[in-house]
Amino acid sequence: xxxxxxxxxxxxxxxxxxxxxxxxxxxxxxxxxxxxxxxxxxxxxxxxxxxxxxxxxxxxxxxxxxxxxxxxxxxxxxxxxxxxxxxxxxxxxxxxxxxxxxxxxxxxxxxxxxxxxxxxxxxxxxxxxxxxxxxxxxxxxxxxxxxxxxxxxxxxxxxxxxxxxxxxxxxxxxxxxxxxxxxxxxxxxxxxxxxxxxxxxxxxxxxxxxxxxxxxxxxxxxxxxxxxxxxxxxxxxxxxxxxxxxxxxxxxxxxxxxxxxxxxxxxxxxxxxxxxxxxxxxxxxxxxxxxxxxxxxxxxxxxxxxxxxxxxxxxxxxxxxxxxxxxxxxx
Numbered sequence: 001x002x003x004x005x006x007x008x009x010x011x012x013x014x015x016x017x018x019x020x021x022x023x024x025x026x027x028x029x030x031x032x033x034x035x036x037x038x039x040x041x042x043x044x045x046x047x048x049x050x051x052x053x054x055x056x057x058x059x060x061x062x063x064x065x066x067x068x069x070x071x072x073x074x075x076x077x078x079x080x081x082x083x084x085x086x087x088x089x090x091x092x093x094x095x096x097x098x099x100x101x102x103x104x105x106x107x108x109x110x111x112x113x114x115x116x117x118x119x120x121x122x123x124x125x126x127x128x129x130x131x132x133x134x135x136x137x138x139x140x141x142x143x144x145x146x147x148x149x150x151x152x153x154x155x156x157x158x159x160x161x162x163x164x165x166x167x168x169x170x171x172x173x174x175x176x177x178x179x180x181x182x183x184x185x186x187x188x189x190x191x192x193x194x195x196x197x198x199x200x201x202x203x204x205x206x207x208x209x210x211x212x213x214x215x216x217x218x219x220x221x222x223x224x225x226x227x228x229x230x231x232x233x234x235x236x237x238x239x240x241x242x243x244x245x246x247x248x249x250x251x252x253x254x255x256x257x258x259x260x261x262x263x264x265x266x267x268x269x270x271x272x273x274x275x276x277x278x279x280x281x282x283x284x285x286x287x288x289x290x291x292x293x294x295x296x297x298x299x300x301x302x303x304x305x306x307x308x309x310x311x312x313x314x315x316x317x318x319x320x321x322x323x324x325x326x327x328x329x330x331x
Contacts, residue, residue: 001295001331002302003324004038005031006075006227007063010053012310017052021062023314028066030318034325038071039063040105040304043078046117051253051310057090064097073103075192075227075304076174080109080125081118084132084152088139091169092161100164105192106133107174127151133171133187140168181205185212195227195306196251199277202226202298223301226294229279230305232287232323242316243281244271246309288327295331
């Protein structure tokens, strides 16, 4: 079973940014040594003042060397807020840096503060999204691209760098509602779901995605990746004690953006209830059984795990990654 590491680029404002970068590098190296197949990075803007977050584009280049031999992907870049020509060139460069193992994951974005700060009307995001993907694919495929759309106008443009693969780069589309999942089926090579979806939600959306592709006559041999928050501890109770606070704090921050949350003061029983079918938190035996359940129920072909959250000590993160490597080797 292939497993990937989803790194957390954010850190608390009082933490040293240089140490944060060193920690990320060590986490990626540990994952590579433990047999992880892929590395995934997110993107957000204007997260201050309490939380800082390193920018996705330079971090992809920074970590590509550490992750040599691993697949490198984004989950997700906020496409409507980006320049598609620049993104097409950066993705093509990363494709060469990774020997053709780059996956471009993109999504609409949902935080009002980001749209406002980037000068993009939120109501234009779907139109921009679809147009930008068309532009990017055309730029990857041809040397003389002319395109006159609502948001982008190009006349006889040729990228500075084209992808290693002449067929382009795998483009995975994120989304958490039916229209977004169907859009992913129509214009993407696979779909990416949120890490806090329940088993039933993921089963439903993968079904929608598959049926939409079948209806459109699109290939059905896509990658079916499952994204989870995961902490693998030395014992079941230690895993809950160590992981509960940092994971709950993360989802409480999500709540501030209208994306669902959890009260970290609600206690262990409440955490267990919220985590059920959303997170994988436990010892190696529990993690193995849960991943087998996901694989059997959802037909997962690979997993992506976020295993590092602000507030969790670096030593515990590295130990969890190493334990997960042992679990994956025996799946």
